[in-house]
Amino acid sequence: MIENRPVLDFITYLVLILGIIIIAFPIWVMFVGASHDGIRMLQVPIPLLPGDQFFQNLKETLLGSGLEGTSTAPVWLMLLNSLAMALSISIGKIAISLLSAFAIVYFRFPFKMFFFWMIFITLMLPVEVRILPTFEVVADLGMLNSYVGLSIPLIASATATFMFRQMFMTIPDELLESARLDGAGPMKFFFDFLIPLSRTNIAALFVVLFIYGWNQYLWPLLITTDRSKYTIVMSIKQMIEAAEQTPEWHIIMMTSLLAMLPPILVVLTMQKLFVKGLIESEK
Amino acid sequence: MKRNQFNSSPLAYLLIAPQIIITFVFFIWPAGQALYQSFLVEDAFGLGSEFVWFENFIYLAEDEYYRDSFGRTAFFSLMVAFTSMSFALVLAGFAERATRGVLAYRTLLIWPYAVAPVLAGALWVFMFDPSLGIVTYFLKLFGIDWNYKLNGNQAMALVIMVAAWKQIAYNFLFFLAGIHAIPRSMIEAAAIDGSGPIRRFWTIIFPLISPITFFLLVINTVYAFFDTFGIIHVMTQGGPANATEILVYKVYNDGFVGLDLGGSAAQSVILMVIVIFLTGIQFRFVEKKVEYK
Numbered sequence: 001m002i003e004n005r006p007v008l009d010f011i012t013y014l015v016l017i018l019g020i021i022i023i024a025f026p027i028w029v030m031f032v033g034a035s036h037d038g039i040r041m042l043q044v045p046i047p048l049l050p051g052d053q054f055f056q057n058l059k060e061t062l063l064g065s066g067l068e069g070t071s072t073a074p075v076w077l078m079l080l081n082s083l084a085m086a087l088s089i090s091i092g093k094i095a096i097s098l099l100s101a102f103a104i105v106y107f108r109f110p111f112k113m114f115f116f117w118m119i120f121i122t123l124m125l126p127v128e129v130r131i132l133p134t135f136e137v138v139a140d141l142g143m144l145n146s147y148v149g150l151s152i153p154l155i156a157s158a159t160a161t162f163m164f165r166q167m168f169m170t171i172p173d174e175l176l177e178s179a180r181l182d183g184a185g186p187m188k189f190f191f192d193f194l195i196p197l198s199r200t201n202i203a204a205l206f207v208v209l210f211i212y213g214w215n216q217y218l219w220p221l222l223i224t225t226d227r228s229k230y231t232i233v234m235s236i237k238q239m240i241e242a243a244e245q246t247p248e249w250h251i252i253m254m255t256s257l258l259a260m261l262p263p264i265l266v267v268l269t270m271q272k273l274f275v276k277g278l279i280e281s282e283k
Numbered sequence: 284m285k286r287n288q289f290n291s292s293p294l295a296y297l298l299i300a301p302q303i304i305i306t307f308v309f310f311i312w313p314a315g316q317a318l319y320q321s322f323l324v325e326d327a328f329g330l331g332s333e334f335v336w337f338e339n340f341i342y343l344a345e346d347e348y349y350r351d352s353f354g355r356t357a358f359f360s361l362m363v364a365f366t367s368m369s370f371a372l373v374l375a376g377f378a379e380r381a382t383r384g385v386l387a388y389r390t391l392l393i394w395p396y397a398v399a400p401v402l403a404g405a406l407w408v409f410m411f412d413p414s415l416g417i418v419t420y421f422l423k424l425f426g427i428d429w430n431y432k433l434n435g436n437q438a439m440a441l442v443i444m445v446a447a448w449k450q451i452a453y454n455f456l457f458f459l460a461g462i463h464a465i466p467r468s469m470i471e472a473a474a475i476d477g478s479g480p481i482r483r484f485w486t487i488i489f490p491l492i493s494p495i496t497f498f499l500l501v502i503n504t505v506y507a508f509f510d511t512f513g514i515i516h517v518m519t520q521g522g523p524a525n526a527t528e529i530l531v532y533k534v535y536n537d538g539f540v541g542l543d544l545g546g547s548a549a550q551s552v553i554l555m556v557i558v559i560f561l562t563g564i565q566f567r568f569v570e571k572k573v574e575y576k
Contacts, residue, residue, distance in 0.1 A: 003474060003480075005480070008380070008480060009380075011377075012377045012380045012381050013381065015373065015374070015377045016374065016377055016378060016381060016388055019370070019373075019374045019377075019392065020388065020391045020392060023391070023392055023395060023448070023451060023452075024391065025410075026403070026406040026407060026410060026448070027406070029406065029409065029410050029417060030406050030409070033409060041415075042415070044414070044415060044420060045417060045420040046415060046416075046417050046420075048417065095301075096301040096302045096305070097302065099298045099299070099301065099302070100298065100299045100301075100302040100303075102298055103295045103296075103298035103299040104299070106288055106289055107288055107289050107290075107292070107294075107295035107298075108288045108289070108290060109292075109295040109296065115299055115303055118303060118306055118307070118311070119302055119303070119306060121306070121310065121311065122306050122310045123562055124555065124558045124559045124562050125310050125311075125314050125555065125558070126509045126558065128509045128510075128512055128531045128534070128535075128554070129317075129509070129531075129534070129551050129554040129555050129558060130310075130313045130314050130316075130317050130551055130555070131534060131535055131538055131539070131547075131551070132317070132320075132538045132539070132544065132547055132548065132551070133312075133313035133314070133316035133317045133320065133548070133551075134309060134313040136313070136316070137308060137309060137312060137313055137316075138309075141308075152305065152309075153305070153308075153309040155305060156302055156305040156306045156309065156310060157302075161302065186289050186292075186294060187294075211396070211397050214399070215397075215398075215399035215400070217399060217400065217401045217512070217513040217516075218512050218513070218516075218535070222539070233399045233401060233402065234401070236401055236402055236405045236517065237401060237405075237516060237517045239405075240405055240408055240517055247415070249409060249415070252405070252409070253409065256402050256405050256406060259399070259402055260397065260398050260399065260402050263397035263398070263399075264394045264397045264398070266397070267393060267394050267396065267397040268390065268394060271389075271390060271393070274393075275393075275456060275460075278396075278453070278456060279456070279457070279460055
């Protein structure tokens with residue numbers, strides 16, 4: 001605080017509180033929607049205060065066999081699928097990026113710059129711009145409707161490779177020299193020195209990548225036709241469509257709640273790491 | 284580069300192989316395919332195809348719907364970036380002033396980042412549903428006839444709001460980090476010279492964070508171009524009457540629903556050129572930032 005201005009202080013807190021209300025309102029409406037029964041959710045105006053059906057709805061949504069009138073899978077199964085996809089994408093990305101950054105920083109080999117640029121190019125080709133051909137490749141490889149197909153095509157990562165490269169560059173050369181004097185080979189150096197040193201970066205990146213993986217939408221939508229492989233995020237669209245005929249908004253809102261809870265919990269519990277990961281991976 | 288490195292050995296190739304193989308199979312090969320297909324026209328039965336040079340591109344350039352979609356995407360992206368960034372900048376500016384509970388505000392403001400675009404879309408569909416929505420109810424009290432399923436302008440406004448809402452958290456974090464990095468002494472000196480908080484914001488804080496503003500402008504544009512597919516898909520499916528059909532949605536729609544392979548591939552190629560352009564700008568900016576450090 002630089003000067004004492006009570007009016008401005010009042011405005012400051014007013015603006016911040018208003019901002020939070022605007023940001024949080026959609027989530028509040030969702031929470032309220034998830035806590036009433038189906039009939040109440042069809043009466044205009046819909047309520048703005050929570051009802052008493054929350055746990056009833058939770059049970060019905062989580063253990064039910066999917067929303068009636070849709071072809072979605074049971075919610076608990078879709079949650080597990082999403083978890084499997086998010087974990088394999090984030091762990092896969094971190095693993096292959098660590099390895100390639102290690103090779104690029106610590107080895108001399110022909111065509112290094114060529115490989116470096118090849119990785120760089122992936123930055124410029126988001127799934128959205130090469131939808132059809134990528135789908136064809138995955139179909140040709142027989143990877144449709146599988147966890148492998150859900151995760152492997154998404155785990156190449158230029159940003160993660162760059163981040164680890166930057167981090168490795170800051171490690172003093174003397175570390176490698178002394179490790180070599182003690183007779184450590186490349187892989188021993190990698191596992192005993194580099195991995196422990198990058199622990200914070202790995203954790204920070206994991207938070208950001210977990211959210212990225214969990215929230216994938218277009219990709220699972222394209223390659224899963226078998227409902228046992230549906231993810232929770234992609235199922236929402238079908239539920240909204242079904243709502244045109246049988247609007248079971250209490251179930252839809254509960255499903256949305258369950259679908260966004262894991263990434264939100266990850267952000268809130270690991271806030272420091274999340275902010276670090278977000279800001280560093282964009283550098 | 285490091286002075287001290289391991290000598291060339293097969294191990295280096297082994298280490299880099301997973302990344303390179305995945306990049307080649309799932310990025311470079313499909314991108315090449317898109318490029319190749321964009322020069323082909325399939326016959327009506329999908330049995331054969333003919334090499335037609337730039338016909339697909341010429342067709343797109345002459346296609347009124349495509350040109351409209353282009354303009355619409357530009358408008359959509361700029362509006363999303365502007366709305367989201369100005370909202371975030373106001374909040375970050377005030378959050379910097381607040382002495383108490385900055386961590387609490389940050390916590391309460393950042394989590395929309397974790398909400399998937401399609402889920403954000405679903406929530407807003409529920410709030411703005413023409414018959415049931417709670418916001419629709421209040422709008423009707425004020426005499427506004429809200430039906431985004433029929434009114435194209437309202438549909439556009441709605442998807443802009445959702446896309447901007449989701450991005451506020453991200454912009455807020457970057458603005459807050461930028462404002463925190465400004466030396467306090469500079470702001471205090473201005474205060475001693477008698478400039479008020481608003482003047483200080485416009486003459487000191489805003490110019491000093493302009494690199495971040497520019498960076499966020501690029502990031503937000505890329506976001507609005509490519510990451511908003513889920514929002515459009517769940518809320519409007521590009522409708523009503525193509526009013527919200529942005530380029531990414533059109534690629535999907537023409538390719539997967541309309542099965543126009545050549546046309547969709549040509550659109551993919553145009554989108555790739557746009558990403559390469561935007562990423563190029565972003566990297567020039569990053570290089571500059573590093574130089575001046």
